[in-house]
Amino acid sequence: MTRVPDRLERAVERAVSRLTHDGCPPRLQAAVRYAVFPAGNRWRPRLCYAVAQALGDDRPDLTDAAATALELLHCASLVQDDLPAFDDAPERRGRPALHRAFGDATAILVADALIIGAFETVARETAVDPERVRDLTLAITRGVGTPHGAVAGQAWESEAAIDLEQYHRAKTAALFESATAAGAIAAGYDPDPWRTVGSWLGRAYQVADDLADEASIGRGSDAALGRPNAAHHLGVERSAALLDRCITKALEAVPLCPGRAAFQEFVRLIAAKFRRMALPQSAVPEAEERLSAAGGGR
Amino acid sequence: MTRVPDRLERAVERAVSRLTHDGCPPRLQAAVRYAVFPAGNRWRPRLCYAVAQALGDDRPDLTDAAATALELLHCASLVQDDLPAFDDAPERRGRPALHRAFGDATAILVADALIIGAFETVARETAVDPERVRDLTLAITRGVGTPHGAVAGQAWESEAAIDLEQYHRAKTAALFESATAAGAIAAGYDPDPWRTVGSWLGRAYQVADDLADEASIGRGSDAALGRPNAAHHLGVERSAALLDRCITKALEAVPLCPGRAAFQEFVRLIAAKFRRMALPQSAVPEAEERLSAAGGGR
Numbered sequence: 130m131t132r133v134p135d136r137l138e139r140a141v142e143r144a145v146s147r148l149t150h151d152g153c154p155p156r157l158q159a160a161v162r163y164a165v166f167p168a169g170n171r172w173r174p175r176l177c178y179a180v181a182q183a184l185g186d187d188r189p190d191l192t193d194a195a196a197t198a199l200e201l202l203h204c205a206s207l208v209q210d211d212l213p214a215f216d217d218a219p220e221r222r223g224r225p226a227l228h229r230a231f232g233d234a235t236a237i238l239v240a241d242a243l244i245i246g247a248f249e250t251v252a253r254e255t256a257v258d259p260e261r262v263r264d265l266t267l268a269i270t271r272g273v274g275t276p277h278g279a280v281a282g283q284a285w286e287s288e289a290a291i292d293l294e295q296y297h298r299a300k301t302a303a304l305f306e307s308a309t310a311a312g313a314i315a316a317g318y319d320p321d322p323w324r325t326v327g328s329w330l331g332r333a334y335q336v337a338d339d340l341a342d343e344a345s346i347g348r349g350s351d352a353a354l355g356r357p358n359a360a361h362h363l364g365v366e367r368s369a370a371l372l373d374r375c376i377t378k379a380l381e382a383v384p385l386c387p388g389r390a391a392f393q394e395f396v397r398l399i400a401a402k403f404r405r406m407a408l409p410q411s412a413v414p415e416a417e418e419r420l421s422a423a424g425g426g427r
Numbered sequence: 428m429t430r431v432p433d434r435l436e437r438a439v440e441r442a443v444s445r446l447t448h449d450g451c452p453p454r455l456q457a458a459v460r461y462a463v464f465p466a467g468n469r470w471r472p473r474l475c476y477a478v479a480q481a482l483g484d485d486r487p488d489l490t491d492a493a494a495t496a497l498e499l500l501h502c503a504s505l506v507q508d509d510l511p512a513f514d515d516a517p518e519r520r521g522r523p524a525l526h527r528a529f530g531d532a533t534a535i536l537v538a539d540a541l542i543i544g545a546f547e548t549v550a551r552e553t554a555v556d557p558e559r560v561r562d563l564t565l566a567i568t569r570g571v572g573t574p575h576g577a578v579a580g581q582a583w584e585s586e587a588a589i590d591l592e593q594y595h596r597a598k599t600a601a602l603f604e605s606a607t608a609a610g611a612i613a614a615g616y617d618p619d620p621w622r623t624v625g626s627w628l629g630r631a632y633q634v635a636d637d638l639a640d641e642a643s644i645g646r647g648s649d650a651a652l653g654r655p656n657a658a659h660h661l662g663v664e665r666s667a668a669l670l671d672r673c674i675t676k677a678l679e680a681v682p683l684c685p686g687r688a689a690f691q692e693f694v695r696l697i698a699a700k701f702r703r704m705a706l707p708q709s710a711v712p713e714a715e716e717r718l719s720a721a722g723g724g725r
Contacts, residue, residue: 148572148573148574149573149574150574151574152574152575152579152593153573153574153575153579154579154582154583154585154586154590154593155586156582156585156586156587157573157578157579157582157585157586158574161573209535209539212535213531214530214531214532214535215532215535232512232585233511233512234512234513234581234584234585235582235585236512237507237510237512237513237535238578238581238582238585240539241507241538241542241571241572241578242572242573242578242579244539244542244543245542245568245571245572245573245576245578246568246572246573248546248564248568249564249565249568249572252550252560252561252564252565252568253561253565255553255557255558255560255561255564256558256561259553259557259560259561260553260554262550262553262557262561263550263551263553263554263557263560266546266547266550266553267547267550267551270543270544270546270547270550273539273543274446274539274540274543274544274547275446275447275451275455275459275540275543275544276446276447276448276449276450276451276456277450277451278543280455280536280539280540280543281450281451281452281455281540283532283536284452284454284455284532284533284536285452286532287452287454287455287530287532287533287536288452288453288454288455289454292452295450295452
């Protein structure tokens with residue numbers, strides 16, 4: 130059986146090749162590759178695979194397409210987040226941010242290309258199972274679009290009055306929910322109980338990201354950008370406890386299924402990575418390193 | 428029978444309501460509406476309807492979805508084109524450009540919301556006819572995405588060496604091709620012969636737009652932005668002759684079908700509008716006014 134990271138990278142490479150083949154403007158082609166490679170942690174697609182595998186993964190082509198779409202959309206969101214209109218980040222994963230390397234115009238077009246490419250990737254699998262493809266597409270649009278997805282989450286930062294609950298849910302949890310829902314749909318199962326798992330993991334990720342932001346000096350800090358940050362309000366200890374509580378909730382929410390124990394093991398490994406991201410100074414047992422993928426970044 | 432403009436506006440309103448319902452950040456909600464209403468000429472969706480009706484329009488829900496998706500994508504492209512990273516246009520359709528009214532961040536997010544919403548609109552109709560929905564989605568991604576769609580067309584402007592043939596084809600013709608192809612697919616017909624019709628109309632539109640740009644002082648001109656402009660190179664008379672030749676080619680390319688004559692009449696009305704846009708000083712017979720929709724702009 131092909132290892133998940135290899136399956137994912139192959140599927141992502143297929144999609145990117147299709148988006149950038151002959152006739153694509155060469156600078157755009159290079160910039161699309163820059164946005165997607167080398168791999169970051171690929172949390173969302175790996176979560177999608179883990180759910181599908183816990184449920185039998187009987188349509189692997191659909192799972193590949195769903196995971197690829199989630200990753201292309203995530204990469205698009207990172208390119209946009211770094212733009213001057215948002216965080217104006219000079220760097221990402223130890224290299225110049227894409228807009229610094231290729232210019233703002235190309236960065237905006239790369240995000241477009243990745244978003245459109247994500248939907249194309251899923252639509253191509255319609256013949257495999259039209260109903261699942263429909264549900265997959267709608268699970269993904271719900272996670273990334275408006276009124277409640279990642280785009281809405283980002284938009285809350287431009288509002289005069291921020292709805293904190295909606296903000297956190299839309300900004301981060303929605304795409305984790307989509308990832309677990311997409312894995313369940315690809316494998317032919319009801320996505321709703323899996324949304325709860327994704328939602329808790331998304332909240333855990335948000336807390337970890339807030340903690341990392343508070344601890345770091347190099348990043349564009351939330352405080353400087355006037356953004357809500359849970360760690361800033363709760364303090365490090367209570368935030369770390371909240372992170373653990375979210376993980377426990379995620380573990381409890383995993384539905385009964387053939388691969389429940391294996392999936393819970395995957396959640397524990399994710400949790401260890403989140404903790405290390407949040408609290409880099411804390412000791413982390415070496416066994417938990419197994420989950421590590423190439424590259425850093427979120 | 429409902430008139431096409433009414434059908435279209437109702438379908439667009441349904442989609443926009445879905446994208447901006449309860450829980451959507453209010454500023455984003457207002458900005459999405461600002462991008463889509465009041466109606467511009469709506470050329471691309473009307474072309475899609477005209478093709479579908481020439482072929483019997485046996486799945487009107489699909490035609491509505493296809494036309495709506497095309498228009499949402501077109502509106503997204505206008506919002507992006509006006510951004511400082513591209514044309515930095517202060518106005519659009521006699522009002523401040525969206526980024527001037529709502530800020531760059533919101534403008535970028537509006538474009539995202541519209542692109543994602545376009546694919547959601549089409550995916551929702553999967554149950555009506557999965558195969559047509561798949562083909563529709565892929566016809567649309569081909570027209571707007573990379574390597575050969577509108578995103579690639581825009582990207583050519585950032586390249587050191589521009590491939591003029593690819594540039595014009597991708598920047599404008601691709602979305603007109605998608606519009607005719609989508610109409611044929613929605614009605615259950617082979618899209619390929621209709622692509623040729625769309626391609627000639629797209630070229631005609633590009634020539635008209637270049638002529639209008641040359642004639643106008645108020646717009647962000649191609650010359651100032653260093654962009655290729657056919658009218659600038661050919662001169663007004665030869666450009667006008669080229670416009671007419673493209674329309675003649677489009678008319679000849681219309682496949683034999685029950686509604687051929689009616690569709691050709693629609694093309695003649697479009698042609699008159701393109702000519703008036705290109706050569707505002709020339710006399711245009713009043714009968715050709717019938718096609719006029721509310722609002723100006725492209």
